[in-house]
Amino acid sequence: MARGNVCLVGIVIALSSCCFHLLAAQQITLPLEVSLITAVTALRAIRRKLKDPLNNLINWKKSDPCIANWTGVICIFDPSDAYLHVKELRLLNKNLSGTLAPELGQLSYMQILDFMWNDITGSIPKEIGKITALQLLLLSGNQISGPLPDELGFLPNLTKFQLDLNNISGPIPKSFANLPQVKHFHMNNNSISGQIPPELSALPLLQHM
Numbered sequence: 283m284a285r286g287n288v289c290l291v292g293i294v295i296a297l298s299s300c301c302f303h304l305l306a307a308q309q310i311t312l313p314l315e316v317s318l319i320t321a322v323t324a325l326r327a328i329r330r331k332l333k334d335p336l337n338n339l340i341n342w343k344k345s346d347p348c349i350a351n352w353t354g355v356i357c358i359f360d361p362s363d364a365y366l367h368v369k370e371l372r373l374l375n376k377n378l379s380g381t382l383a384p385e386l387g388q389l390s391y392m393q394i395l396d397f398m399w400n401d402i403t404g405s406i407p408k409e410i411g412k413i414t415a416l417q418l419l420l421l422s423g424n425q426i427s428g429p430l431p432d433e434l435g436f437l438p439n440l441t442k443f444q445l446d447l448n449n450i451s452g453p454i455p456k457s458f459a460n461l462p463q464v465k466h467f468h469m470n471n472n473s474i475s476g477q478i479p480p481e482l483s484a485l486p487l488l489q490h491m
């Protein structure tokens with residue numbers, strides 16, 4: 283009985299190590315997966331709109347951001363399709379100026395977008411509203427202006443939206459009352475006008491505003 287178990291454990295380990303190697307080989311040898319090609323194109327477009335005096339993004343050149351370890355680009359293995367996807371863009375405090383490119387909206391697997399404490403100007407691209415996987419949208423401490431796009435109110439998994447210390451103007455769109463998961467919504471030190479839509483108080487999980 284005990285021997286049978288040991289044997290079974292041996293087979294399971296052999297099988298899982300075989301499959302692990304297959305997966306690892308697949309990640310390296312297959313041609314770049316389509317979503318990664320899209321992500322590379324988008325990241326290049328994003329970089330072109332930024333000014334980067336400290337050359338933090340100098341390594342955003344080599345073909346694959348996941349294997350070549352581009353600064354701030356975090357790829358995570360997705361068991362559902364066995365590919366690496368760009369899931370985080372963490373560019374906190376990198377002395378970046380320039381604007382946010384609409385191509386951000388093409389990073390469709392992205393969960394965390396962090397540009398806090400830079401000198402970004404221009405407006406929030408409405409295309410960010412297409413990133414349905416987005417959980418954290420962190421833009422505090424820049425000089426972002428213009429209105430809040432309605433489209434951001436349709437992000438089903440957004441839990442945290444930090445936009446304090448910018449120069450956003452106009453009202454909070456009514457669509458923001460659709461954000462089912464939002465817990466933290468930081469907007470202070472902007473030029474928000476008008477009333478807070480009463481619907482926002484109905485947000486089920488909102489804890490900090």
Ligand SMILES: *[C@@H]1O[C@H](CO)[C@@H](O)[C@H](O)[C@H]1NC(C)=O
Binds near residue numbers: 351
């Ligand atoms: C990726 O780059 C960061 C800093 O740029 C470094 O700390 C890290 O060790 C690198 N990781 C790999 C796997 O090369």
Ligand SMILES: *[C@@H]1O[C@H](CO)[C@@H](O)[C@H](O)[C@H]1NC(C)=O
Binds near residue numbers: 335336377401
């Ligand atoms: C980075 O930006 C900060 C604030 O804008 C500035 O005080 C600092 O001097 C900059 N650092 C460099 C090395 O340029």
Ligand SMILES: *[C@@H]1O[C@H](CO)[C@@H](O)[C@H](O)[C@H]1NC(C)=O
Binds near residue numbers: 416439
């Ligand atoms: C939202 O989160 C849920 C639970 O984690 C997940 O199952 C779902 O795929 C996410 N939606 C998107 C569009 O990523």
Ligand SMILES: *[C@@H]1O[C@H](CO)[C@@H](O)[C@H](O)[C@H]1NC(C)=O
Binds near residue numbers: 425427428449451473
């Ligand atoms: C903020 O935006 C307003 C216009 O909406 C502009 O007049 C003002 O100069 C901006 N302030 C800063 C600090 O960028």
Ligand SMILES: *[C@@H]1O[C@H](CO)[C@@H](O)[C@H](O)[C@H]1NC(C)=O
Binds near residue numbers: 447470471
């Ligand atoms: C934020 O706004 C408050 C009130 O308008 C002001 O007293 C404070 O100095 C501002 N903080 C910063 C860092 O701009």
